Amino acid sequence: MSLENIWIPSSNFIQNTRLYKWMKKLGFTEYELFYKKSIEDQQWFWKEAEKELAIPWREKYEKVLDVSKGNEWPIWYKGGKLNVIDLALDRWVKNPKDASKHALIWEGEDGTCLSYSFLEIAGEVNNFAGGLRRLGVARGDVIALYMPMIPETVIAILAISKIGAIYTPIFSGYGTEAITTRIEASKAKLVITADGYKRNGKDIFMKDELDKALLGCPSVNQVIVVQRLNIKVNWVKTRDHYWTECMEGSTLEATEVMDSNEPLLLIYTSGTTGRPKGCVHTHSGFPIKAALDAAIGMNVTQGDILFWYTDMGWMMGPFLVYGGLLNGASIVLYEGSPEFPNPDRLWKLIDGHSVTHLGISPTLIRSLMKHDASWVDHHQLNTLRVIASTGEPWNDDSWLWLFKQIGKERLPIFNYSGGTEIAGGILGNILIRPITPSTFNAALPGMAAQVYDDSGKAVRDTVGELVLTKPWVGMTRGFWNEPDRYKQAYWSRWCDTWVHGDWAVVDQQGFWKITGRSDDTLSIAGKRMGPSEMETVLVSHRAVHEAAVIGVPDSIKGEMAICFVVLVETVLEKEQIRQELVSYVTKKMGKALKPKRVHIISDLPKTKNGKIMRRIIKAAYLQKQLGDVSAIENQKVLQDIFKLQSE
Template sequence: MAQWNPSEEYIENTRLYKWMQKLGYSEYDLFHQQSINDVEWFWRRVEKELGIPWLNHYDRVLDVEKGIQWPKWYVNGKLNAYELALGQWAKDPIMTQKEALIWEGEDGEVRRYTFSSLATEVNKVAAGLKKLDVKRGDVVALYMPMIPETIMALMAVSKIGAIFTPVFSGYGQEAIATRIAASRAKLVITVDSSQRKGKEIMLKDELDKALLNCPEVESVVVVRRTKTKAVQLKEKHIAWEELLSHQPCLEIEPMNSDEPLMLLYTSGTTGKPKGTVHTHSGFPIKAGFDAGICMDLKRQDTLFWYTDMGWMMGPFLVYGGWVNGATIMLYEGSPDFPNADRLWQLIDRYHISHLGISPTLIRSLMRHGDNWLTQKLSSLRVIASTGEPWNDDAWYWLFEKVGKEKIPIFNYTGGTEIAGGILGNVLVRPIKVSMFNAALPGMSAYVADCWGNQMENQVGELVLTKPWVGMTNGFWEQPKRYLKTYWSRWPNMWIHGDWAITDEDGYWKITGRSDDIINVAGKRVGPSEVETILASHHYVHEAGAIGIPDHRKGDALICFAVLQESIEMTNTVKETLLDFLSVKLGKSLRPNDIHFISDLPKTKNGKVMRRLIKNAYLHLKLGDISSIENPNVLDEIAQLKRPGQKNL
């Protein structure tokens, strides 16, 4: 049964329906089928509908000579993501003085920029980067919170043809160093500190520790954000003000459509984080399409996604908003500080039309009760959610208490490698609780059984069978790993790593990850990354990490440690290791618990079996354990007390 049913008038006024009609379609399923039957036809229509400003027009839409794993889009076309997002509006006489960016800090400070004034600042940053010898193809890492300078930096980097890689502002030194070193960044831009729940978070101090393991970084630019504590600028450190002291750079670097724009790092189950490569034509067009056509974002609407630039939805906010000529809003700080209605206040104060949240955020706000929902929220038209699956109680609370049963919840899933969504809630169809009502246009998705065949009403692998604009152009300097991760199971089929199911009406539900990636409140971390850090402590001999279901976070991170023989299993040791991981990974990824065990379950060839750790811990069926060298340890794990479990 659908909870949200659009009227005929509502449907006919959406951008999606108007576009479908222009192309000769009035029924979504037929339109979607055409979008995946003829992908060149579809993505040509997409770029024309978005009005992409080409510097040199392309010869053909798609070339799959190297296979669908390595598609080339908009062949021989030249453009620049800066021009798609900001430059075209700064030069448009109608749009140049329209509001491009609103920012509010947790302390109440507000800054606003028009497309023109923001472009002026970006041009200064671009000139400063050139003076630092940042060239086309160089990588610049951004370890920054959600402040205007972050947007200026990423726009300036792309304007001069360099590549930016945003790093989550909540990461600890180990996670920062891993990503900066993997990208081989030449320059890092950071801030002295950021604000969170009334406290200053010293990002520059954390970066200094990380850079001890990043010898390829040549210089660091520092934005003085809070200015309450003097930050020592070391040798080769440059103040942001100095970067802005040069004559503005007005030239735009013409980029090939398939040249790298951005590296977004995502965690895998083994090895180092994966650097997904996104191009000047890929990420902006996919994000612009999903936000504009699918979520119905229009010129001079205001899009606010509560996120971080280090997660996929940060760049999505920028490109999804600006490709469509909308205003974007940034907020730096906690959504419930100083009071639980801070998020709702922001919506009313800045007339937010499109709000992006995660289910975890809504679950945390629910705990404060309904009394904080006193705002009108009259500007709000669409609420989008991503990051993890919903539980029905939280979905209903958002729909009924916040949206008054009138505002559609655009459930949205895809990811870093997708540059947007695979599934969503298109606004021309009814919406069911916690589900997705369609595969998005251009996304050839289905649920596969263990042989790769399509099936319905059963849980299986979410797969894609056609390329799409926005698809990652491999992993940074790891092409074999990219092929192994997504293309190695069945021929010419992208295995996304999610379990999914469709119902009799064609609605979708994501039931969980089909691999070991741990998703803590929308922040994905690979168990191998956690284990490597934990095992680096001198107390620990070996380590294991799993995610277990958590009603608030999606996954709770649980660690298992085999201590060195000389170390006793005490609460002091446990707290020391928890604090160590908090420092290395960042507080948001602090484990819920660490358990001390005598050994990790391993196969006879030495492979640690995380699946068995998780199943034993949660008292699930273990299956065949004949290959396990030390099965007794599974009984030991099963006896451990789980978070929230009462004593027997």
């Protein structure tokens, strides 16, 4: 890799990062020594972490970590009392200088903009908390949020937490079946929704979808509706309430004092395979892990402006809230499509709100880079300091496009990998080390990451299972009401070892790469391969814009690769391109890994936040039951894939 393709931090840059300043304060100047200490002495590290974030405890904890019940069930900050409201709002409101600063900035797809100071948000939260109390919501009750990315969504999250209830966010693009499944699994008694929202210039009607879903949810007895579109909706008088009504009346000043390990939220996985898993997160877990990763990973600090293009139903939605607000930064919410009305909407939003930290997915970038470069050139983007990415493995071409076209070869790309169950990241690109395309330059502090081979031995330069050998703050406290399923999912393969479900490789220099989900892995003639390896080769071809690779049964090799590609432009000689791509991959990867077939399709099945759903592709191609596909934004392409077997 030539030097122009690598981001290298200057000495001055390194010394001004929060990570380096923290390390130096603790007596370290080399990351390896600091990292080693962080995983060998967990009590020390996570105590220093909460001190660095200045967590305002109501009652100080007696012990940082208690693992008397095993690594699967750690108790963090044992005996500590707090509420996430203390961390995210109240400490800023108490200081007049901070109270007037922006906490939340919102832009609707129609161009409507609103902003709230920390003091204003606190007032809204207190009002809505009072409304929830009047409706009978109590500590420990579960409330479902089926909401778009609007200010009321954040206000609701914080108000629910203030009264000691538990929220479970549901992806705004889900259909009836997926909504019903999640509400039923959580046994939520109240749902907060909106009449609808705007996306791609259209009105999306949420209340109608929710009403159909609630026919199968007997636990729900009340619904609160935000009038985002101000349209007429079906109304159940004995059940439904307008948001504005709940905001009127007595405000609630008092905040529930919670045990540090009491549930804060339930985040359900996408549910594309089997029943969704409800990951339980606590008041001292998710917020502290998210805030620490934002602070020492992405260098988010007070006064910054953090924007992550996501949905509150995905893990990065709550991450945006806590990663920003706990650090005293402003958070930006955007309601609609990043390509409406023009392909520069995202870049326009960055300039318009002086965003300093941008979070995206690699798939979103692959979608945007197909447009003419002039859409980027119209914008300064000079407030940006860090670009973060998560959700999918990168390929080098799209990484370099982001680095050069958006980052102007000066901005670091904080590649970030973890998950819903992690409350943040396992791997990242720390900003005190060089960054290379598509990789991670470190395991994050406190995360005891290894790559294991089949025998459970740690390996380098070999693809294996990504594991964690010690618990961490932010680790899910099991699945909601399913402890045995949780243990089976993550702790059943090796003793006291979390098996994350990703294939990864780490080289001798300490650079990591995620090659795909381990259940997406191809095994061709005994050779294991993550799909992203072949996808990276495919997109390096001049004709290919995007690619997805799956494995299908083969009587000789056990499994063979089937490739799906989206072309850069319409090509008339499709059969010629197919043959050319088969030869191209074979030449690059070897005859043993020759694809069985390359299919040219118009698009790849993706979720709203840009994840390519390979397991759905495989099910459609093999003409099997697809299960819950309501997370897929472009479902029509599944019908095209279903028909490909006959080609």
